[in-house]
Amino acid sequence: MRASIADIATHVGRQVTLHGWLHARRSSGKIHFLIVRDGTGFIQAVMSKAAVGDEAFLRADHLSQETSLSVTGAVRADARARGGYEIDVTSLEVHGDSHDYPITPKEHGVDYLLDRRHLWIRSERQTAILRVRHEVISAVRDFFNGRGFILCDTPIFTPAACEGTTTLFPVQYFEDTTAYLTQSGQLYNEANAMALGKVYCFGPTFRAEKSKTRRHLTEFWMVEPEMAYADLHDVIELAEGLLTSVVARVLETRRPELQILERDTSKLERVTAPFPRLTYDEAARRLAEKGQPFEYGTDLGGSDETVLSEQFDRPVCVTHYPAAVKAFYMKADPRQPDKALCVDVLAPEGYGEIIGGGQREDDLQRLEQRIRAHNLPPQAFEWYLDLRRYGSVPHGGFGMGIERCVSWICGLEHVRETIPYPRMLYRLYP
RNA sequence: UCCUCGGUAGCUCAAUGGCAGAGCAUCCGGCUGUUAACCGGAGGGUUGCUGGUUCGAGUCCAGCCCGAGGAGCCA
Numbered sequence: 224m225r226a227s228i229a230d231i232a233t234h235v236g237r238q239v240t241l242h243g244w245l246h247a248r249r250s251s252g253k254i255h256f257l258i259v260r261d262g263t264g265f266i267q268a269v270m271s272k273a274a275v276g277d278e279a280f281l282r283a284d285h286l287s288q289e290t291s292l293s294v295t296g297a298v299r300a301d302a303r304a305r306g307g308y309e310i311d312v313t314s315l316e317v318h319g320d321s322h323d324y325p326i327t328p329k330e331h332g333v334d335y336l337l338d339r340r341h342l343w344i345r346s347e348r349q350t351a352i353l354r355v356r357h358e359v360i361s362a363v364r365d366f367f368n369g370r371g372f373i374l375c376d377t378p379i380f381t382p383a384a385c386e387g388t389t390t391l392f393p394v395q396y397f398e399d400t401t402a403y404l405t406q407s408g409q410l411y412n413e414a415n416a417m418a419l420g421k422v423y424c425f426g427p428t429f430r431a432e433k434s435k436t437r438r439h440l441t442e443f444w445m446v447e448p449e450m451a452y453a454d455l456h457d458v459i460e461l462a463e464g465l466l467t468s469v470v471a472r473v474l475e476t477r478r479p480e481l482q483i484l485e486r487d488t489s490k491l492e493r494v495t496a497p498f499p500r501l502t503y504d505e506a507a508r509r510l511a512e513k514g515q516p517f518e519y520g521t522d523l524g525g526s527d528e529t530v531l532s533e534q535f536d537r538p539v540c541v542t543h544y545p546a547a548v549k550a551f552y553m554k555a556d557p558r559q560p561d562k563a564l565c566v567d568v569l570a571p572e573g574y575g576e577i578i579g580g581g582q583r584e585d586d587l588q589r590l591e592q593r594i595r596a597h598n599l600p601p602q603a604f605e606w607y608l609d610l611r612r613y614g615s616v617p618h619g620g621f622g623m624g625i626e627r628c629v630s631w632i633c634g635l636e637h638v639r640e641t642i643p644y645p646r647m648l649y650r651l652y653p
Numbered sequence: 654u655c656c657u658c659g660g661u662a663g664c665u666c667a668a669u670g671g672c673a674g675a676g677c678a679u680c681c682g683g684c685u686g687u688u689a690a691c692c693g694g695a696g697g698g699u700u701g702c703u704g705g706u707u708c709g710a711g712u713c714c715a716g717c718c719c720g721a722g723g724a725g726c727c728a
Contacts, residue, residue: 247689254685271685287679303686322679323663328689329677330665334720390726407728432726433654445728524724567728579728624728638728649720 228264231298231308240295241266241310244345245286245321247328255283257312259294265347267304268294270312279315288328289321289345340644341653351480352640355473356629360425362472363446363623366465367423372448375415375422377408382603390431392441404429407622409552410607412449413583416618417610423448435648436525437637438575440626442646449620455564455582458619459540462568462578463496465623466538470494473632486634490572493536502543503562506531522548529573538577542566551593554584554619566621574631580621587611 226239243261250256253272258265272280286292296312303309326342336343343349367374380394380402396402408424415422425446432439448461470491473481481488501509506527510517515530517523522544523531532539543562546555553563565581584590590611594604629641639645644653 249687249690250684251687251690252684254687256687256690258688267688269686273685301686303688305688324678325663327664327678330689332665332721334660335664428728430727434724434726435721436723436727439727443728522726576728622728627728 226298228259228261228266228306231264231266231306231310232300234298235300235308236298238295238297238313239310240293241268242293243291245288245290245292246345246347247288248286250284253280255280255286257283257286257294259292259310260345260347260350262350264306266306266308266310268296268310268312270315274311274313275315282317283315286317287321288324289342291318291321292316293318337639337645337650338652344643347483349640351483352629352633352635353643354480355477355484355633356625356641358473358477359469359625359629359632360444362469363465363625364425365472366468367446367448370421370464372421372423373415373419375412375419375424376426377405377411377415377424377447379405379426381405390433392429392431406430407445408447409449409620409622412447412620413552413607413618414610416449416451416620417614417616420452421448421450433648437639438525438627438630440638440642440645440647443638443642444625445622446625447620447622449618451618452616453582453619454617455542455566455619458580458582458621459500459542459566462540462566462580462621462623463498463538466498466568466578466628467494467496469628470632481633484633484635486632490536491632494538494571498538498540498568499535500540500542501531503541503545504543506541509534520545520547523567525575528569528575532569532571532573532575535571537571539569539571540566541569542581549581551597551599552583552590554582554617555589564619568621570627570631572631572634574627577627577631578621578623580619582617582619585611585615585617587615 224239226234226241228241241259241261243259245257246260246265247258248255255270257268257270259268270283293316294310294312295314296310299309299311300307301309325339380396391403391406393401393403406428412422412424423446427442428445429442431441450457474488474491507517507519510527510530513530515527517527543556544565546553546561546563549563549565553565556562556564563581567576568578569575570577584593587608590608594601626638626641630638639647
């Protein structure tokens with residue numbers, strides 16, 4: 224009977240066949256310990272000379288790492304085994320051999336592993352991270368679908384800068400047109416929200432910034448909800464609801480993976496609403512109290528975010544940044560026009576900004592002014608201005624970077640491990 | 654783009670300006686409860702590249718290439 228390792232507990236006492244790969248092998252004169260993985264988990268298969276006979280035992284003597292094989296045997300609970308179960312092999316079939324597998328059980332450098340990312344993802348740690356990523360994405364979709372949001376994806380080829388502030392990847396679009404890879408679905412989302420009320424897009428995003436830090440990728444995935452008839456308060460509540468629901472789901476379904484990653488889950492248990500809320504001015508005061516060198520009026524830097532988030536045990540929402548440092552479409556606070564109705568959510572433990580968003584400028588004249596002030600080509604935004612010409616309403620939303628979110632939930636050092644094939648400044652292979 | 658650090662065996666790393674080394678991996682042998690198993694043996698080198706200083710350079714100097722961490726920018 225065919226079985227998978229994930230549900231091996233349901234097969235105790237029965238004879239099963241596992242289809243997988245040899246992850247590692249330890250051998251004695253008359254007993255082999257084969258660590259087999261099948262994509263759903265890892266298990267130790269025990270092959271004794273007495274049980275399989277001399278010939279079969281000898282053949283298994285030289286099985287090497289990542290040989291694809293099927294093992295058949297009885298499932299047995301065993302306290303000595305990691306995972307609690309073992310399989311006593313009665314027969315073994317090899318499908319494809321594997322010589323000099325480059326990723327050995329010993330340590331390797333990051334550069335070496337990234338050059339072999341297509342093989343690295345087979346490791347226990349990497350498969351655990353990718354399962355958590357899957358769960359985060361799945362929880363995000365369930366959250367929005369459950370709240371009546373319509374998935375309405377935005378284009379990846381775009382005619383011009385969405386925000387005009389960051390560098391874009393140009394691509395040749397037929398003979399004589401240049402298109403750019405999207406850096407945000409934001410503007411299209413606003414149009415979609417005027418059509419469907421509550422929408423979200425979820426796709427890859429591209430930033431040609433020459434960033435070289437543990438928080439940056441040139442290609443990453445972002446989920447962006449947008450709501451018509453919504454203000455900053457609604458946006459913050461939505462962000463809070465999303466994060467608490469995603470963390471709760473991962474804790475509920477991916478404990479074994481978090482354990483493999485040695486994640487301190489008590490820190491995730493504390494991620495419940497409400498999140499602390501600070502204005503930019505309050506944040507600046509806190510930074511000054513901590514002696515953090517910070518120039519009032521500028522955006523928060525990486526170390527500023529770390530100092531702030533360390534003061535709380537859950538994500539913190541920072542609102543009302545100076546309008547000057549934020550994107551042109553942010554609505555100014557009517558009560559203090561130099562501040563924007565925006566929110567950044569900073570993850571705990573120094574993981575920094577994982578969500579950025581706010582209320583959008585819905586007044587035609589003010590928006591035109593902002594476009595001019597940012598030196599953006601007005602003709603590129605005519606369609607966007609139409610949204611203010613034909614039934615403008617207060618609206619808002621945010622973007623959440625999936626990789627930063629997964630990195631935080633998994634407790635990783637670098638976002639590059641949260642995506643199957645990371646794209647970075649100096650890395651486009653494999 | 655800037656700052657800092659690094660590049661030596663397949664991998665991870667040692668080596669005061671003076672014989673190029675270890676562990677793991679690989680191959681051979683041993684071992685019936687191993688958990689990155691262990692024990693014995695063998696093979697394995699254009700020290701990133703180019704030039705310079707020196708009796709002598711992995712080591713010092715210059716330039717270049719590649720990578721990592723950080724800054725700026727951002728999710």
